[in-house]
Amino acid sequence: MNSSTNQKLEIQKVESSRIAEVDFNNLTFGSAFTDHMFECDYKDGEWQNPTIKPYGPLTISPAAKVFHYGQAVFEGMKAFKDDNGKVWLFRPEQNYLRINKSSVRLAIPEFPRDVFFEALTTLVKLDKEWVKPGQGNSLYIRPFVIATQVGVSASPSSEYKFMILMSPAQAYYTGDVKVVIADHYSRSANGGVGAAKAAGNYGAQFFPTNLAREKGFQQVIWTDASKHEYLEEAGTMNVFFRVNDTLLTAPISDRILDGVTRKSVIALAKNDNIAVEERPVSVAEIVEAAKNGSLKEIFGAGTAAVISPVSAFSYQETIYELEKQEDGFATRFKKELMDIQYNRSEDPFGWRYEVV
Amino acid sequence: MNSSTNQKLEIQKVESSRIAEVDFNNLTFGSAFTDHMFECDYKDGEWQNPTIKPYGPLTISPAAKVFHYGQAVFEGMKAFKDDNGKVWLFRPEQNYLRINKSSVRLAIPEFPRDVFFEALTTLVKLDKEWVKPGQGNSLYIRPFVIATQVGVSASPSSEYKFMILMSPAQAYYTGDVKVVIADHYSRSANGGVGAAKAAGNYGAQFFPTNLAREKGFQQVIWTDASKHEYLEEAGTMNVFFRVNDTLLTAPISDRILDGVTRKSVIALAKNDNIAVEERPVSVAEIVEAAKNGSLKEIFGAGTAAVISPVSAFSYQETIYELEKQEDGFATRFKKELMDIQYNRSEDPFGWRYEVV
Numbered sequence: 001m002n003s004s005t006n007q008k009l010e011i012q013k014v015e016s017s018r019i020a021e022v023d024f025n026n027l028t029f030g031s032a033f034t035d036h037m038f039e040c041d042y043k044d045g046e047w048q049n050p051t052i053k054p055y056g057p058l059t060i061s062p063a064a065k066v067f068h069y070g071q072a073v074f075e076g077m078k079a080f081k082d083d084n085g086k087v088w089l090f091r092p093e094q095n096y097l098r099i100n101k102s103s104v105r106l107a108i109p110e111f112p113r114d115v116f117f118e119a120l121t122t123l124v125k126l127d128k129e130w131v132k133p134g135q136g137n138s139l140y141i142r143p144f145v146i147a148t149q150v151g152v153s154a155s156p157s158s159e160y161k162f163m164i165l166m167s168p169a170q171a172y173y174t175g176d177v178k179v180v181i182a183d184h185y186s187r188s189a190n191g192g193v194g195a196a197k198a199a200g201n202y203g204a205q206f207f208p209t210n211l212a213r214e215k216g217f218q219q220v221i222w223t224d225a226s227k228h229e230y231l232e233e234a235g236t237m238n239v240f241f242r243v244n245d246t247l248l249t250a251p252i253s254d255r256i257l258d259g260v261t262r263k264s265v266i267a268l269a270k271n272d273n274i275a276v277e278e279r280p281v282s283v284a285e286i287v288e289a290a291k292n293g294s295l296k297e298i299f300g301a302g303t304a305a306v307i308s309p310v311s312a313f314s315y316q317e318t319i320y321e322l323e324k325q326e327d328g329f330a331t332r333f334k335k336e337l338m339d340i341q342y343n344r345s346e347d348p349f350g351w352r353y354e355v356v
Numbered sequence: 357m358n359s360s361t362n363q364k365l366e367i368q369k370v371e372s373s374r375i376a377e378v379d380f381n382n383l384t385f386g387s388a389f390t391d392h393m394f395e396c397d398y399k400d401g402e403w404q405n406p407t408i409k410p411y412g413p414l415t416i417s418p419a420a421k422v423f424h425y426g427q428a429v430f431e432g433m434k435a436f437k438d439d440n441g442k443v444w445l446f447r448p449e450q451n452y453l454r455i456n457k458s459s460v461r462l463a464i465p466e467f468p469r470d471v472f473f474e475a476l477t478t479l480v481k482l483d484k485e486w487v488k489p490g491q492g493n494s495l496y497i498r499p500f501v502i503a504t505q506v507g508v509s510a511s512p513s514s515e516y517k518f519m520i521l522m523s524p525a526q527a528y529y530t531g532d533v534k535v536v537i538a539d540h541y542s543r544s545a546n547g548g549v550g551a552a553k554a555a556g557n558y559g560a561q562f563f564p565t566n567l568a569r570e571k572g573f574q575q576v577i578w579t580d581a582s583k584h585e586y587l588e589e590a591g592t593m594n595v596f597f598r599v600n601d602t603l604l605t606a607p608i609s610d611r612i613l614d615g616v617t618r619k620s621v622i623a624l625a626k627n628d629n630i631a632v633e634e635r636p637v638s639v640a641e642i643v644e645a646a647k648n649g650s651l652k653e654i655f656g657a658g659t660a661a662v663i664s665p666v667s668a669f670s671y672q673e674t675i676y677e678l679e680k681q682e683d684g685f686a687t688r689f690k691k692e693l694m695d696i697q698y699n700r701s702e703d704p705f706g707w708r709y710e711v712v
Contacts, residue, residue: 030508033419057415062519063389067502070426070556107562142508146423147559152386152432152498152523153660154592156562163418167508182547189545189581191538193560199426200556203503204549206427206463206512225545226582236510304509 009118012053013126024132027170029304030140034127038119038164041148042109047162050115052123055165065147065157072199073102074144076303077260078169079124079355081133082343087124089141089353090341092117094260099143102196107156108145116143123164124355135338136171140304144199172305179219179234179298180212181283181315186225187235187255194232194255205235217314219300223283224255230280237300237308238262242329243289244296246275261301265333267349274329283315290320298322299330307334365474368409369482380488383526385660386496390483394475394520397504398465403518406471408479411521417506421513427503428555429458432659433616434525435480435495435711437487438699443480445497445709446697448473450616455499458552463512464501472499479520480711491694492527496660500555528661535575535590535654536568537639537671542581543591543611550588550611561591573670575656579639580611586636593656593664594618598685599645600652602631617657621689623705630685639671646676654678655686663690 014035022032033055040050066072075095080088096117100110124131124139131139142165147157185208188194193201205220212220221239222232232250233239238259241248247269252258269276289295290313298310309330312321325331339345343352370391378388389411396406422428431451436444452473456466480487480495487495498521503513541564544550549557561576568576577595578588588606589595594615597604603625608614625632645651646669654666665686668677681687695701696708 028507028509030419031506037418055418058418059413059415062393062411062414063386063498063521063523065559066423066555067428068430068498068500068555069558069562070428070554071559071562072423072426074424105563106559107566140508142419142424144424150387151384152496152521153384154558154561156566165419165508167419184547186545186547189542189548191540191542191564191581192545193556198556198560199422199424200549200554200560202425202510203421203427203462204554204556205510206425207461208547210463210512225547 007050007112007115009122010049010051011122012051014054017129019129022168024168027168029169029172030167032167034130034139034166034168036123036126037166038123040115040119040162042160042162047109047112047115050119052119052126060148061150063150063152065149065151068152069147069154070198070200071106071108071147071157072145073099073106073108074142074197074199075099077141077143078303078341079131079139079141080341081131081137083133085133086343087128087131087355088341088343089120089124089355091260091264091351092120092353095143098197098258099145102198103145105193105196106198108147108160111145111162119164121355123166127166128356130166130168132168135342138169140167140169142167176311177219177300177308178217178312178314179221179310180215180217181221181231181313182208182223183228183316185220187222187232189225189255191254195253195257197257202235209235215314221313228283230282231286232256234300236304237302240265240299240301241281241286241295242297244294246277247329248277248279248281250281251278259301261303261306261337264337264351265301268333268336271348287315287320295322297325297328297330306337363406363468363471365478366405366407367478368407370410373485375485378524380524383524385525385528386523388523390486390495390522390524392479392482394479396471396475396518398516398518403465403468403471406475408475408482416504419506419508421503421505421507424508425503425510426554426556427462427464427513428501429455429462429464430498430500430553430555431455433497434659434697435487435497436697437489437493439489441489442699443484443487443711444697444699445476445480445711447616447620447707448476448709451499454553454614455501458554459501461549461552462554464503464516467501467518475520477711479522483522484712486522486524488524491698494525496523496525498523532667533575533656533664534573534668534670535577535666536571536573537577537587537669538564538579539584539672541576543578543588545581545611547610551609551613553613558591565591571670577669584639586638587642588612590656592660593658596621596655596657597637597642597651598653600650602633603685604633604635604637606637607634615657617659617662617693620693620707621657624689624692627704643671643676651678653681653684653686662693
């Protein structure tokens with residue numbers, strides 16, 4: 001863990017808020033940003049000068065290493081406002097631990113815990129009017145780190161910038177999600193960076209996802225790069241399969257993101273006495289289960305959409321439709337998760353984190 | 357290919373050159389930049405307003421997609437000054453074709469050929485004083501594309517910036533290059549982006565390369581991610597193995613960069629009647645050849661270092677030393693390549709491209 005010489009958080013407030021300019025009933029995910037952002041630079045071996053300042057553009061060299069070598073990692077997390085106006089984060093410790101895990105894999109120095117939590121809570125408090133109450137409304141929070149050293153030699157940067165941006169979000173209605181099971185392109189390799197929330201993992205998926213979209217599918221479920229025999233994740237979501245009443249999901253590995261929603265679903269399922277198997281799930285068994293009717297549900301689990309039920313999947317040009325389950329596992333876990341997130345139920349796992 | 361509405365190249369010259377501030381005898385690779393740079397934006401479905409302007413910082417949103425999703429590709433190429441003061445590029449068509457191939461894989465719109473060549477040659481002409489004559493001196497040229505749309509939703513950007521930076525370079529003396537053959541970490545997957553010069557491919561290698569450096573090795577030779585049985589590339593160089601008098605190198609695939617220096621070495625070897633085998637090269641056969649003395653040379657081939665002879669490799673904790681070859685293939689190809697690059701020999705392949 002790297003220390004920081006000057007850890008006193010400086011706060012530069014906006015002169016006037018932009019909140020009145022934002023139409024909270026017509027938000028496009030991740031495109032509007034709150035009044036303030038957090039910035040902290042790594043230089044001379046230390047994280048320095050943590051600062052909250054008005055959201056605005058960066059001045060950065062075109063030779064900064066992030067542009068050339070993708071040395072960048074990020075997190076996605078949310079704050080929720082309950083009916084009494086209190087604001088809560090959901091399992092922020094998980095995001096803190098994971099961004100540092102991602103940083104280690106990308107040769108980026110870890111960020112100090114106390115600075116992360118002070119910045120995060122101060123920022124949410126400052127911009128708490130941007131968190132709207134009501135089901136589905138939230139504040140999407142994006143911590144990220146970029147390599148800022150000037151120079152185009154392919155080696156780790158000596159300078160970095162850690163930032164937090166915040167964006168108000170509405171219910172993320174994904175519609176009817178249809179997915180393609182990958183049989184040619186891949187997301188990650190054994191021994192690669194798939195388990196890290198590395199920036200490059202996402203850009204690499206855009207082209208094969210575009211190919212799927214052209215055929216009417218919204219997402220790709222990635223499979224192992226060696227033989228495309230085992231189901232992995234959907235790129236922005238982990239994936240669960242319900243066969244009869246058992247929940248199946250791929251185990252965490254160096255190819256798969258250790259999703260916070262994923263592990264929360266597993267905890268909820270176990271608490272509800274639902275059988276959960278974290279093991280390699282083969283394409284063949286899911287195709288077979290779809291054919292014999294034992295495949296009841298597929299759903300994605302991720303911070304942005306919480307739970308996304310999948311209505312159909314395509315594998316090698318054959319489309320398998322799933323019957324809509326009004327009271328299925330997806331509906332159940334989504335409700336249980338959101339009730340905890342919005343402080344409408346008990347929190348037996350200690351997942352809520354009160355900010356203000 | 358995307359067209360461009362406003363293709364007239366605008367040129368904004370510096371008021372005074374910074375060249376006198378640069379110590380050309382003590383250049384660190386990729387850290388000093390010439391007076392001018394090129395910039396062209398993609399917006400509303402078209403590449404617009406190609407501009408050469410003074411080298412300087414960008415003003416860019418912290419929510420630009422390049423920072424979050426690594427949607428970015430680049431090229432590396434060089435200009436050389438001959439003893440008569442003429443400046444030459446080496447096979448620029450290859451870099452043009454490859455950056456567009458990389459862009460397609462990263463869901464980035466292709467860049468128009470005429471704008472690329474006009475920008476490149478105009479920029480080199482403007483800053484031709486930065487290209488120093490003499491063996492080993494060159495101008496390293498870095499075209500790159502970054503996603504600039506504001507927004508943290510994980511989808512392809514609708515806006516991009518294509519840029520060219522130029523950096524004066526001296527002979528890239530890598531010293532005694534010792535390499536580790538990967539048996540745990542990986543660079544790329546089948547169906548992944550390994551064949552693209554995608555930014556994220558490079559940041560992903562920094563951590564395992566650091567581990568190698570801590571043990572006294574400078575680079576990693578990557579192997580296939582499935583079983584680590586076959587040798588692929590070194591991350592910033594393709595790799596050649598000379599067994600007796602035959603040259604072996606991995607075939608191009610979706611995991612391996614189609615290197616310009618690689619293909620130039622193969623052409624030179626064939627022209628010299630040296631047997632070349634582009635085929636999967638197993639770790640086992642190279643270890644066996646090292647043991648029985650038939651492994652004569654290993655060398656890397658890439659734009660920055662041209663040819664880098666490898667003096668030793670480590671595989672599963674055993675170190676195999678290679679005898680120094682004063683008149684080996686590495687020395688021979690490096691001389692042949694540089695003689696063409698500096699206009700000191702005939703150019704039977706038509707690789708030189710005169711700029712000014």
